[in-house]
Amino acid sequence: MARDSENLEIAVAKMRKAGWRITEQRKSLYSILLEKSEPMSSKDILAVHKKIYSGKSMDLVTIYRIMDKFQEIGLIHKVGQGGKYVVCEHLDCKSSFHLIELCKSCGSAEEKHVPTKLISPLFDYVNKKHKFLSASHSFCIEGYCLSCQ
Numbered sequence: 001m002a003r004d005s006e007n008l009e010i011a012v013a014k015m016r017k018a019g020w021r022i023t024e025q026r027k028s029l030y031s032i033l034l035e036k037s038e039p040m041s042s043k044d045i046l047a048v049h050k051k052i053y054s055g056k057s058m059d060l061v062t063i064y065r066i067m068d069k070f071q072e073i074g075l076i077h078k079v080g081q082g083g084k085y086v087v088c089e090h091l092d093c094k095s096s097f098h099l100i101e102l103c104k105s106c107g108s109a110e111e112k113h114v115p116t117k118l119i120s121p122l123f124d125y126v127n128k129k130h131k132f133l134s135a136s137h138s139f140c141i142e143g144y145c146l147s148c149q
């Protein structure tokens with residue numbers, strides 16, 4: 001898929017910008033998530049890695065560590081109660097706020113834009129009433145997608 005290779009390029013550029021070395025492990029783990037559009041657990045990722053990159057060593061600890069780093073620079077998001085990982089679909093997007101809609105039935109995750117004028121009042125409220133300062137640019141809502149409703 002053209003979009004996938006484009007995304008991989010942007011992701012690699014972001015890794016470089018963060019001062020990372022571009023290792024095979026990082027590239028292969030990102031590619032696995034990119035090819036699968038549904039959220040994956042660390043175990044899912046490990047299973048796919050074993051299949052595609054048989055012979056290359058990989059373990060859960062390494063996956064956790066790399067997934068944490070991916071999250072740090074916004075390459076992926078952690079969604080749902082199981083804390084599965086999904087690639088950010090808006091890597092090159094300047095829009096300020098993103099909402100991830102996670103389907104409880106089929107497990108699909110879609111990342112969508114939410115207008116700032118809708119979301120700002122919520123953050124203002126949380127800041128004023130709860131004295132909590134939000135630092136997220138995305139969050140996840142669980143529910144049912146159109147085909148599962």
Ligand SMILES: [Zn+2]
Nearest residue numbers: 088089090098
């Ligand atoms: Zn995103």
Ligand SMILES: [Zn+2]
Nearest residue numbers: 090093095113
């Ligand atoms: Zn976007």
Ligand SMILES: [Zn+2]
Nearest residue numbers: 103106145148
């Ligand atoms: Zn669904």
